[in-house]
Amino acid sequence: MTNEELYMVRHLAAQIGTDMVDIVPRVGESDGMLISADRNPNTNGARLVLGIEPGSRLDAIREGVRNGSVKGILTLGEDLTSPEAGFTAEGLDKLDYLFMTAHSANETARHADLVLPGVTYAEKFGTMINVAGRIQRLNRAIQPIGYARDDWQIFRDITLLLGGNPALKDFNSALDILTAMSTEYGALNGVSWGSIGDGGQPILETGVTIPVVEREKNQGR
Numbered sequence: 720m721t722n723e724e725l726y727m728v729r730h731l732a733a734q735i736g737t738d739m740v741d742i743v744p745r746v747g748e749s750d751g752m753l754i755s756a757d758r759n760p761n762t763n764g765a766r767l768v769l770g771i772e773p774g775s776r777l778d779a780i781r782e783g784v785r786n787g788s789v790k791g792i793l794t795l796g797e798d799l800t801s802p803e804a805g806f807t808a809e810g811l812d813k814l815d816y817l818f819m820t821a822h823s824a825n826e827t828a829r830h831a832d833l834v835l836p837g838v839t840y841a842e843k844f845g846t847m848i849n850v851a852g853r854i855q856r857l858n859r860a861i862q863p864i865g866y867a868r869d870d871w872q873i874f875r876d877i878t879l880l881l882g883g884n885p886a887l888k889d890f891n892s893a894l895d896i897l898t899a900m901s902t903e904y905g906a907l908n909g910v911s912w913g914s915i916g917d918g919g920q921p922i923l924e925t926g927v928t929i930p931v932v933e934r935e936k937n938q939g940r
Contacts, residue, residue, distance in 0.1 A: 721845030727874035742773035852923030
């Protein structure tokens with residue numbers, strides 16, 4: 720998710736009245752140069768916008784599904800039956816209600832009561848914060864097709880339908896959300912689409928640096 724999508728998730732969770740919100744972490748091997756061990760592109764955005772450590776509440780949510788204390792789940796772009804998420808099809812069938820946004824069919828969608836078509840990464844527009852704490856722009860490469868809508872729009876409209884803050888109606892683009900976030904989060908103070916630029920803008924101290932790799936000179940080969 721982009722920061723703007725995460726911001727609308729925060730509002731949706733607040734309107735529902737739940738703090739059982741989490742991001743599924745994905746970890747691989749780092750090459751020490753361009754590939755991070757953190758395979759989620761916006762973990763730092765989730766930490767900043769949602770105020771959570773991704774994965775810290777997954778065990779509690781899974782246990783709630785198993786023991787019946789969790790009655791419903793809204794899964795936003797995540798296949799809960801993936802190895803990283805760790806939910807089972809049997810567990811999902813125990814829920815009273817399962818809602819999903821997704822850009823493609825998957826096992827969770829087959830068990831959902833309602834699926835709304837979201838967008839792929841190539842259809843997104845917004846910002847993300849990389850492992851080095853640099854906020855970067857994400858430009859849309861292709862337009863969403865069919866009935867797909869921007870995920871932030873889906874989350875905004877559901878929040879409004881549930882009686883959320885009417886001021887959310889004023890968010891007509893991801894840029895409107897970025898402007899709002901720049902006044903609410905100290906790390907984003909003064910950040911704008913223009914200030915981010917093509918190369919990104921450092922906003923967080925993460926202790927991670929990304930080395931600059933110089934291209935080898937052409938030796939005539």
